[in-house]
Amino acid sequence: MPDNKLRFAPSPTGDLHIGNARTLILNYVYSKSISGELILRIDDTDKDRSEERFYRSIIKDIEWLKILPSAIERQSSKTEKYMEIRDYLIKEGHLYPCFETDEELNRRRKVSLSSGLPPIYDRASLKLTKDEIRAYEANGIKPYWRFKLDRKSITWNDLIRGEQTIECNSFSDPVLIRADGTFLYTLPSVVDDIDMGVTHVLRGEDHVSNTATQIQLFKILGSNIPNFGHHSLMVQKDGSRMSKRIGSMSLNDIRDSGIEPMTLINYCARIGTSDSVEAFQSIDELVNNFSLAKISRSPARFSFEELMGLNKKIIQKLSFQTLDARLSDLDINGKDAEIFWDTVKTNINTINEAQKWWNIIKNNKINIDATDINRDFLKIAQEALPNAPWDDKTWSIWTENISQKTGLKGKELFLPLRLALTGENSGPELATFILLLGRELVLNRLNI
Ligand code: GLU
Numbered sequence: 519m520p521d522n523k524l525r526f527a528p529s530p531t532g533d534l535h536i537g538n539a540r541t542l543i544l545n546y547v548y549s550k551s552i553s554g555e556l557i558l559r560i561d562d563t564d565k566d567r568s569e570e571r572f573y574r575s576i577i578k579d580i581e582w583l584k585i586l587p588s589a590i591e592r593q594s595s596k597t598e599k600y601m602e603i604r605d606y607l608i609k610e611g612h613l614y615p616c617f618e619t620d621e622e623l624n625r626r627r628k629v630s631l632s633s634g635l636p637p638i639y640d641r642a643s644l645k646l647t648k649d650e651i652r653a654y655e656a657n658g659i660k661p662y663w664r665f666k667l668d669r670k671s672i673t674w675n676d677l678i679r680g681e682q683t684i685e686c687n688s689f690s691d692p693v694l695i696r697a698d699g700t701f702l703y704t705l706p707s708v709v710d711d712i713d714m715g716v717t718h719v720l721r722g723e724d725h726v727s728n729t730a731t732q733i734q735l736f737k738i739l740g741s742n743i744p745n746f747g748h749h750s751l752m753v754q755k756d757g758s759r760m761s762k763r764i765g766s767m768s769l770n771d772i773r774d775s776g777i778e779p780m781t782l783i784n785y786c787a788r789i790g791t792s793d794s795v796e797a798f799q800s801i802d803e804l805v806n807n808f809s810l811a812k813i814s815r816s817p818a819r820f821s822f823e824e825l826m827g828l829n830k831k832i833i834q835k836l837s838f839q840t841l842d843a844r845l846s847d848l849d850i851n852g853k854d855a856e857i858f859w860d861t862v863k864t865n866i867n868t869i870n871e872a873q874k875w876w877n878i879i880k881n882n883k884i885n886i887d888a889t890d891i892n893r894d895f896l897k898i899a900q901e902a903l904p905n906a907p908w909d910d911k912t913w914s915i916w917t918e919n920i921s922q923k924t925g926l927k928g929k930e931l932f933l934p935l936r937l938a939l940t941g942e943n944s945g946p947e948l949a950t951f952i953l954l955l956g957r958e959l960v961l962n963r964l965n966i
Pocket residue numbers: 526527528529561703707720721725
């Protein structure tokens with residue numbers, strides 16, 4: 519049995535967005551579920567569009583997610599290997615030089631379409647004689663290279679989509695090498711998958727027809743064919759396409775909005791599957807409850823609200839001990855910090871939001887919209903305030919006392935107190951919150 523190996527292969531032509539994150543996370547969780555390893559492969563053969571800053575941003579993202587690949591490969595450092603394979607494919611007649619311009623190809627495409635034919639490249643360049651090729655080159659025109667597809671059907675058992683058949687006479691011979699000699703994605707990907715011993719390729723369904731071409735290349739190069747799985751793409755929650763402007767969030771944006779890595783991992787492993795999204799606390803737990811077979815063929819609907827809702831559940835389960843340093847970074851420390859965390863954690867969506875509540879406790883003054891609070895009520899509340907020392911019964915003794923004096927109950931009793939003490943009309947359990955405020959601050963705040 520070969521060792522299981524997967525790879526995540528982003529192009530450093532932009533920041534990773536939520537759709538890339540899902541591919542990464544599915545690869546990660548699936549690799550764990552089959553005790554495999556995950557390699558990060560940077561597909562940077564497109565020199566014009568690949569940038570170092572995007573490479574760094576990919577590394578930052580995977581480190582943030584704590585997804586540590588077993589190796590990092592960059593295609594830009596492997597050009598010689600690709601050239602070797604290119605020469606072999608040319609020698610064996612699998613690649614042929616082409617000289618048509620884009621305009622010429624467009625024109626021919628239109629002619630085909632208007633005569634009711636599929637707009638497939640007619641292999642005109644394959645018929646060029648040696649002299650004709652030489653004549654182009656003498657005029658300084660460099661060829662680009664197409665792969666001569668075997669025009670048969672290619673079938674594979676997709677890990678997600680089940681049996682897939684692609685008719686290779688239904689699309690044009692793909693261009694594998696540009697006129698400037700640089701490689702498009704298809705060939706280097708196969709060369710690397712063979713070189714790295716990749717056993718499973720898990721990627722978006724926009725690659726399904728590439729897979730047919732790549733399977734032909736694997737065979738020509740005498741290699742085993744990896745298991746392929748193609749997941750559906752992500753759409754916005756209303757079903758419309760993810761677009762840069764609206765839904766297509768970068769991992770940077772997601773991190774900045776206070777989403778925890780574990781939230782994103784849980785979310786991406788479960789959306790677009792027949793399982794519901796759950797707040798697993800550990801990767802192992804998630805992996806034990808993961809199956810590729812549950813990924814649906816319909817698009818995964820991304821909802822930021824759902825992601826934030828999951829974040830809330832995740833942080834509620836975080837203990838003070840695991841968070842100590844992060845809370846300290848927010849200046850939340852000292853003897854009250856632990857009880858503070860336990861009090862506010864059910865009322866916040868992100869860890870950063872804890873800071874607001876900490877300031878409410880630590881600042882002498884808070885902004886209160888006091889227009890709706892009845893001063894007589896506050897006066898009674900002041901008089902009824904139990905003396906120190908306070909404990910966890912103080913709140914009920916106090917509010918019971920105010921209730922007897924005013925006849926108020928429920929919301930009418932609690933809301934004005936909450937507003938006066940915190941400046942907010944919802945928030946953490948007041949019974950503990952007043953202990954954090956202390957008697958003096960409570961008295962001050964009732965004195966509007
Ligand atoms: N660089 C390709 C992409 O980002 C990789 C596809 C693959 O996984 O083979 O779409």
